Amino acid sequence: MNLTVTAAAVDWFRQEWGCEAGDTIRFFVRYGGVSTVQDSFSMGIAKEQPNEIGLSTTVDGITFYMEKDELWYMNGQGLTVDYLPATDEVDFKLT
Template sequence: MNIEITKPAMAWFKEEFGQGEELTPIRLFGRYGGCGNLQSGFSIGISQTEPVNPKAIQEEGGFRFFIEEQDMWYFNHHSVKIKYSRKNEEIEFEYEESATS
């Protein structure tokens, strides 16, 4: 399970969440509703909260992106790539089945 963030997506996070002297934590989690395409009826939520029991972590550009163990059900053995859509002016998520979970 990997988390990848493109440069345009990183710029979006810096604009939306700012950047301090320490790593800014960004949690990815499955939430009910929205327009997700991995689990029917669910989508990815993001929040700025400290990790408690992270299963996947990616530190990059002053941010700590992570997925808690309790949220792994949503990703169902898939890695996630966070992109920015200039057309829609929002972040988007792509998934790829992981060789290992």
């Protein structure tokens, strides 16, 4: 399993959330919403400190992560986080 955050997504986090080196961004599982990853669940995003990192990547000094107890969501696959300018949305795909 790996976590990939594209340059477009990193730029979006810098512009929209004011992220800078040293910040931590959590991707978490939430019940409900629309997802191509798991039925009845979707991904949420929060700017918060980690508790128990299960998967992470650092891009331009910003650490993106998922907690260990939420890795079930990925079914053993990797996760790519991208930004789609056409819809102005952050996109999550299993890889």
